[in-house]
Amino acid sequence: MSGDLLRLDHVSKTFTRGGFFTSRKVEAVKDLSFAIRQDRPEIFTIIGESGSGKSTTARMILGVERPTAGALTFNGLDVGALRTREDRMRFMHAVQPIFQNPFEAFNPLKRLDRYLLLTARRFGGATDEAGAERLADEALRKVGLSLAEVKGRFPHELSGGQLQRVAIARALVSSPKLIVADEPVSMVDASLRMAIVTLFKALRDDLGISIIYITHDLATAYSISDRIIIMQKGAVVEAGEARAVLAAPQHPYSRQLREAVLTPDATPAFSA
Numbered sequence: 001m002s003g004d005l006l007r008l009d010h011v012s013k014t015f016t017r018g019g020f021f022t023s024r025k026v027e028a029v030k031d032l033s034f035a036i037r038q039d040r041p042e043i044f045t046i047i048g049e050s051g052s053g054k055s056t057t058a059r060m061i062l063g064v065e066r067p068t069a070g071a072l073t074f075n076g077l078d079v080g081a082l083r084t085r086e087d088r089m090r091f092m093h094a095v096q097p098i099f100q101n102p103f104e105a106f107n108p109l110k111r112l113d114r115y116l117l118l119t120a121r122r123f124g125g126a127t128d129e130a131g132a133e134r135l136a137d138e139a140l141r142k143v144g145l146s147l148a149e150v151k152g153r154f155p156h157e158l159s160g161g162q163l164q165r166v167a168i169a170r171a172l173v174s175s176p177k178l179i180v181a182d183e184p185v186s187m188v189d190a191s192l193r194m195a196i197v198t199l200f201k202a203l204r205d206d207l208g209i210s211i212i213y214i215t216h217d218l219a220t221a222y223s224i225s226d227r228i229i230i231m232q233k234g235a236v237v238e239a240g241e242a243r244a245v246l247a248a249p250q251h252p253y254s255r256q257l258r259e260a261v262l263t264p265d266a267t268p269a270f271s272a
């Protein structure tokens with residue numbers, strides 16, 4: 001349907017593992033369908049245990065893996081078959097990844113401002129150094145930093161939370177429509193997690209960016225998600241408005257997940 005920013009129609013991904021005689025099929029994602037509308041930016045959360053297919057879904061949305069069945073489109077274009085250089089460039093501008101470990105997202109020997117300035121030139125449309133600096137500074141200010149604070153600094157000089165914010169700023173330089181964030185707070189100190197999660201909300205509300213948020217963390221999911229799907233063994237076992245799903249889970253697996261985040265005094269970590 002036109003009007004969808006991202007659309008997955010019965011998407012499946014099967015991997016074949018092992019040798020010629022011992023090969024075994026792994027159904028990483030089975031028959032997954034959902035859509036995010038262009039005119040309704042949202043935080044769409046995918047929760048599931050390890051191996052449930054979350055990262056495979058993220059990689060298919062980013063165009064790194066191709067579905068073995070079904071259709072995956074971004075703005076109506078088949079993500080697995082972007083034909084022209086122009087389509088590929090447009091896609092790379094519009095869809096940005098944020099990874100789990102910000103220290104792996106940057107070369108430890110490279111100064112952070114170089115990344116932002118390069119991205120501003122390559123993807124942000126800056127034509128000279130002054131323009132690149134302006135764009136980089138604007139992006140850093142959106143995440144609560146500035147170019148002056150980052151200039152000349154190496155990744156290890158920042159905390160995990162600060163570095164993740166720099167990674168988000170780098171993604172923002174190309175004015176994306178969709179951010180795919182795979183466990184973006186799991187390596188971040190618990191005290192800084194909420195700041196990153198709150199930042200995602202601001203990106204949605206102030207910049208109209210939709211976010212696919214992949215997490216194990218029900219507490220952050222509860223506080224930011226608009227919609228949520230819960231995956232188990234490649235399949236969706238529960239889907240809907242986040243508050244409804246998390247407040248009153250129907251599937252035994254989602255109930256189990258909720259039990260797992262009950263605080264020691266048996267009060268849910270979230271309440272309806």
Ligand SMILES: Nc1ncnc2c1ncn2[C@@H]1O[C@H](COP(=O)(O)OP(=O)(O)OP(=O)(O)O)[C@@H](O)[C@H]1O
Nearest residue numbers: 015017026028048049050051052053054055056057
């Ligand atoms: N390139 C691959 N080749 C073979 N099997 C794969 C490949 N990528 C993923 N798988 C398998 O697909 C299944 C889903 O993996 P995936 O990484 O998507 O799960 P996940 O929910 O993201 O897990 P985690 O939370 O541990 O990252 C797993 O059984 C995994 O071993």
